[in-house]
Amino acid sequence: MAIRFLNNQTATQQLSDEELVSRFSATQEDTYFEELYRRYMHLAYGVCLKLMKNEDESRDVVSDVFKILYLKLPSADVKSFKAYLYTVSRNECIAKLRQKKSDMEKLAKYNHVENSPTDFMESAGFAALFNTQPSMEQEVEKAVGQLGDEQKLCIRLFFYDDKSYKEIATETGYTEKQVKSYLQNGKRNLRILLEKELRKHTA
Amino acid sequence: MDGNLHRLTFSPTACVSQEELRQYLEGSMNRDGIRRVEDHLLDCPLCSDAVDGFETTEGEHMTDDLEDFESFRKKLPSVTEAKVRQLKPTSYLRRIAAVAAILVVGAVGYYFSFAQSATGPQLYDKYYTYYKNDIPVTLRRPGISDVDPNFGQGLLSYDERKFSQANMLFERALQAQPDNEALKFFAGLSYLETNQADKAKSLLDAVANGSGVYAKKASWYSIMCDLKDNKKDEAKAKLDKFIEEGQIMVVEAKDLRAKL
Numbered sequence: 001m002a003i004r005f006l007n008n009q010t011a012t013q014q015l016s017d018e019e020l021v022s023r024f025s026a027t028q029e030d031t032y033f034e035e036l037y038r039r040y041m042h043l044a045y046g047v048c049l050k051l052m053k054n055e056d057e058s059r060d061v062v063s064d065v066f067k068i069l070y071l072k073l074p075s076a077d078v079k080s081f082k083a084y085l086y087t088v089s090r091n092e093c094i095a096k097l098r099q100k101k102s103d104m105e106k107l108a109k110y111n112h113v114e115n116s117p118t119d120f121m122e123s124a125g126f127a128a129l130f131n132t133q134p135s136m137e138q139e140v141e142k143a144v145g146q147l148g149d150e151q152k153l154c155i156r157l158f159f160y161d162d163k164s165y166k167e168i169a170t171e172t173g174y175t176e177k178q179v180k181s182y183l184q185n186g187k188r189n190l191r192i193l194l195e196k197e198l199r200k201h202t203a
Numbered sequence: 204m205d206g207n208l209h210r211l212t213f214s215p216t217a218c219v220s221q222e223e224l225r226q227y228l229e230g231s232m233n234r235d236g237i238r239r240v241e242d243h244l245l246d247c248p249l250c251s252d253a254v255d256g257f258e259t260t261e262g263e264h265m266t267d268d269l270e271d272f273e274s275f276r277k278k279l280p281s282v283t284e285a286k287v288r289q290l291k292p293t294s295y296l297r298r299i300a301a302v303a304a305i306l307v308v309g310a311v312g313y314y315f316s317f318a319q320s321a322t323g324p325q326l327y328d329k330y331y332t333y334y335k336n337d338i339p340v341t342l343r344r345p346g347i348s349d350v351d352p353n354f355g356q357g358l359l360s361y362d363e364r365k366f367s368q369a370n371m372l373f374e375r376a377l378q379a380q381p382d383n384e385a386l387k388f389f390a391g392l393s394y395l396e397t398n399q400a401d402k403a404k405s406l407l408d409a410v411a412n413g414s415g416v417y418a419k420k421a422s423w424y425s426i427m428c429d430l431k432d433n434k435k436d437e438a439k440a441k442l443d444k445f446i447e448e449g450q451i452m453v454v455e456a457k458d459l460r461a462k463l
Contacts, residue, residue, distance in 0.1 A: 010332045034272045042221045046253025086249040159211045187245050
């Protein structure tokens with residue numbers, strides 16, 4: 001019995017997020033939710049840390065986040081578990097910060113701070129399209145040329161020269177945070193440009 | 204610059220595991236691992252914000268104190284009670300039948316476990332599971348990335364469970380990239396699938412002794428090699444270390460250790 005259970009545990013680890021959500025929704029078996037918990041708990045906690053800036057409060061919030069997921073997943077039509085988790089985590093943090101008058105400063109900072117990307121660039125369709133084109137080098141080069149200077153530089157150092165954020169920061173004088181931001185936005189812009197280009201080719 | 208953005212990929216990649224996060228924040232991750240993580244962070248706000256969060260608090264209490272699932276589960280009594288109340292008669296009968304079946308199987312298993320102790324190969328059959336390839340598709344395509352073409356083709360063969368073919372391709376790839384941890388890991392798995400436990404173990408041990416993302420998994424499969432060869436003492440020693448280090452598959456490891 002233990003062996004069958006353990007073999008099932010290993011099999012559960014091989015399931016995709018979507019399969020785990022689907023099976024949990026259908027059966028309400030904790031095994032499936034537990035695997036999601038194991039995969040993402042530390043990440044949700046980190047997201048809460050970023051917003052709450054307090055470990056104890058973050059632990060409380062992340063626990064609430066997973067309670068919400070546990071209750072809502074079976075009836076929610078979740079396309080992407082991690083996008084859903086991310087949204088719930090941020091919303092819970094914002095709600096908690098609003099409750100506390102003393103934390104209005106943190107909330108204000110959050111509202112004004114970054115325009116950081118919140119999209120999960122996971123379009124399998126675009127990736128498949130990009131991967132099946134015979135040679136994208138020219139198009140990619142053209143798209144890179146259209147980026148802003150900082151994004152262009154960071155993109156080249158990361159994707160051409162295989163440098164890490166730290167190495168790029170050292171070389172350029174940007175902070176690591178800036179490097180990451182330039183790369184994130186640069187890659188997003190590249191994707192937009194290449195998507196337009198690919199649609200022309202495949203139209 | 205060589206004018207080739209060969210590492211640019213838009214395919215989704217797996218989120219950062221707890222172990223990867225720890226290594227990345229501690230600065231103990233190898234170059235390949237850093238690359239994988241940083242590439243992923245560009246496309247995943249969840250992981251990106253998580254890393255920011257830990258970096259902001261200087262990662263002092265990384266993930267050591269996180270609540271385990273059991274403790275979390277205990278906080279949901281009202282949900283559990285509701286589930287019990289809502290059980291339908293057919294589900295209830297199905298559960299009774301399942302419990303009865305488990306008890307019978309358990310009794311039989313209990314008898315056999317006393318009748319004779321399992322051999323290494325028998326334990327291998329019970330605990331070994333095929334490891335699904337987790338390398339993103341674009342990185343497997345020969346000619347697209349800097350992945351050795353034989354490695355890429357070998358992974359395709361591995362996916363199709365054509366292990367003899369995969370072995371041949373991996374061997375060629377290893378000549379070009381003898382230090383590639385992912386290559387050594389999958390080559391080791393492929394040799395294990397074709398009953399070449401010695402070759403498998405040599406590769407898997409090399410990965411297990413490193414600090415890459417496959418190190419822990421390689422440790423587990425190296426133990427499987429020992430079981431296949433009926434080297435139970437070696438398996439025991441490795442299992443003790445595996446359990447002590449924790450992180451993954453601790454429950455399975457402890458159960459296996461008890462059988463040895």
